Amino acid sequence: MKFLEQPPHFLFFTGKGGVGKTSIACATAIELAAQGRRVLLVSTDPASNVGQVFGIEIGNRVTPIPAVPNLAALEIDPQAAAQAYRDRIVGPVRGLLPDDVVRGIEEQLSGACTTEIAAFDEFTALLVDSSLTADYEHIIFDTAPTGHTIRLLQLPGAWSGFLEEGKGDASCLGPLAGLEKQRSQYKAAVDALADPQRTRLVLVARAQQATLREVARTHEELAAIGLTRQYLVINGVLPAEEAAQDALAKAIFDREQVALAAIPPVLASLPCDILALKPFNLVGLDALRSLFTDVAADAAQDSAAPYLDAPSLATLVDGIAADGHGLVMLMGKGGVGKTTIAAAIAVELAHRGLPVHLTTSDPAAHLSETLDGSLENLTVSRIDPHAETERYREQVLKTKGAQLDAQGRALLEEDLRSPCTEEIAVFQAFSRIIREAGKKFVVMDTAPTGHTLLLLDATGAYHREIARQMGNKGMHFTTPMMQLQDPKQTKVLITTLAETTPVLEAANLQADLRRAGIAPWAWVINNSVAAARPHSPLLRRRACNELIEIEAVASRHAIRYAVVPMLKEEPIGVERLLELANQGQTTQGV
Known part of the structure; x- marks a missing residue:
């Protein structure tokens, strides 16, 4: 595996839901631990099933994996982190502001951006506080922060003041209200992410044209903010020998090969590993140890035909x-x-x-x-x-942005580059x-x-x-x-x-x-x-x-x-x- 060659201290796995990043992160942790390295596996995925994969309860504490010497795991609960984060921000104004205003603030802090930033808030210490990770040679993160979150955290400025003055009612600035006190820590964390000597980012995809286009966009977004050292893993590719078994398998194989042949140029230049589709669920140590092997375990063993x-x-x-x-x-x-x-x-x-x-x-x-x-x-x-989003941005900048100073306008422009903005703009067109x-x-x-x-x-x-x-x-x-x-x-x-x-x-x-x-x-x-x-x-x-x-x-x-x-x-x-x-x-x- 190319992505496992001379691994740095931090490895991040990122990709859309269902592509197998948790399985690959777990298998990587097992592989490195088997080499005698001390490894900490950290999940920040809201849909995390790391505990299920290993068959033990992990939760929000460092937990040794008994069956794997040298390996411990930690599941950061993003929903709990987000709720604690909301309470920290909303608590001081509850009872001071009208109830409908408080509800508006809570709603602003209810979305994916808040959850992601709160999770990032939780694991930032692992990136910058060496005393917390001194016992481990490798820290493996299942799910990396998106480029949008990192870009927000890189921005200068007094978020709290911007919001308190009533200017920041846009979609993603709200979640940043409580970050100012830790801004230096976040800068150090972003620096660690962008340092290829310390961090390796692994993009996980499937052999599907739409998925590969999405991963290409993720690659460019992260590279634009300094995270240039990236690897690609294409997971779950149907083995060639299965194509001879029936017409459906052949059709899947042919589709995947077409997608691989047409891989976007920005991905074609990355170090790439291709993992074969397995016939079994990747739960349990035996299954995970088989993930990086070329032999599909028990593939020849037919299953009872379900109805x-x-x-x-x-x-x-x-x-x-x-x-x-x-x-x-x-x-x-x-x-x-x-x-x-x-x-x-x-x-x-x-x-x-x-x-x-x-x-x-x-x-x-x-x-x-x-x-x-x-x-x-x-x-x-x-x-x-794209056209609807540009129209919406221009409208917001012309109305709300006209009343802002240069700093406020810069923050508003950044917020208008969020995924929420496109959804709102497209919804208006749908309306x-x-x-x-x-x-x-x-x-x-x-x-x-x-x-x-x-x-x-x-x-x-x-x-x-x-x-x-x-x-x-x-x-x-x-x-x-x-x-x-x-x-x-x-x-x-x-x-x-x-x-x-x-x-x-x-x-x-x-x-x-x-x-x-x-x-x-x-x-x-x-x-x-x-x-x-x-x-x-x-x-x-x-x-x-x-x-x-x-x-x-x-x-x-x-x-x-x-x-x-x-x-x-x-x-x-x-x-x-x-x-x-x-x-x-x-x-x-x-």
Whole structure:
């Protein structure tokens, strides 16, 4: 493994949920410990399952791993860290400021930025206080801070003063209110991150074109702020020998090889390791010790064929179509196939003779090109996130920014580069289309997160302002936020994969939405191997593992759900999307 050659003191693993960074971080820790190195494994992932991987309870304390000499682990609970962080900031003003102002501050501190910064706050000491890590030769972090968080922490300035003067009601400055006292410590931590002699950053990806493009953006963002020494690990690549087993395995193998051949140039220059897909869950020491080997353990051992009895996407469409019109929103983390599922639902509704407007903010416009004018009753629009974000930034700088001094304007400009800004800008563009849902179906892809919706509602950016203006005139009105909260007008479908981390992230998204007063209508489990009835021994073993997650969704998380099988061919074009929507309507033997 290239990323394991002459490892520095700190190793950070970063990547989207479900790519396997926790497994790789754990396997790295075991490998280094086996070489006699003293290792501390630290997780800051909200969906951390490090304790589950090792089969012991770890928690927020350094815990030796009994079965692995020289290895200890620590799980920083980002949610608990974020709550303690919020209490530190909000506590002093509670009772002094009006309740609605306090609620606004709390909401501003409820999102992903606060959680990430609070977690960074927790593990910063490990980067800069040598006395805490003197017993360890290597500190391995499962999940690195994003470039946006690091860039915020690099900014100069009195955050607290900026906020106290009432200027800082934007999306991501709020979480920084309590950081000023420790700014020198954060500077030292960022310096440690940027020092290749001390730190190695490992980007973890899958062999998928969309995922690799996302990782390329992460690479460039981190390199731009000084974290240039990066390694790439492409995880879970189907072995060539499996491609001969059945048509599905061959299709997966061919797709992955095409993605690898078209890897973005900025990634092609990085030191790269490719890890083969394993047939087993990476839980337990034996499994983790096999991760870096070329032999897929027990791959030849066939599994008992599981039976999957699950509703199809067409079953959900039946329930959607019964209303005759309405808003259908697809939500979920990146890489789970929201765009494809949105298009399949839109095509199936249109195929049934119902008028449909499919709108997406997906930068890859191939669906628009494929569908435009190709099916009666269906119109397609694509919102350009970059153009909408620029328009929104200019509007905010022209209004709010005009009242700020140079320092305040610089802070506002930085905040407007946050992920929240793009979500708000795209949501405003979507809002112009939402009104059509009173007469037809509007299927919306790439929806804003629960936190962004809460932020829009709590800060009065749109919803409260409209309510104030219209309420004063005694007029009946419906804002987009009210429409999203009305189950008669809006159906939210959460899209996920039948894997541990994506399901956990989807459950967290559902909790966020419920806090915003939005009750998800259904879950869609996409790209299921179990629903595809593979013959490949490796894929059959993977299918058995999926059943656990599908059962968790069916019994614990979703009111209603559907399972969409992995297809041999990419679901692009009307015919393939119709095929996708109607797959798996009966009990299937895998």
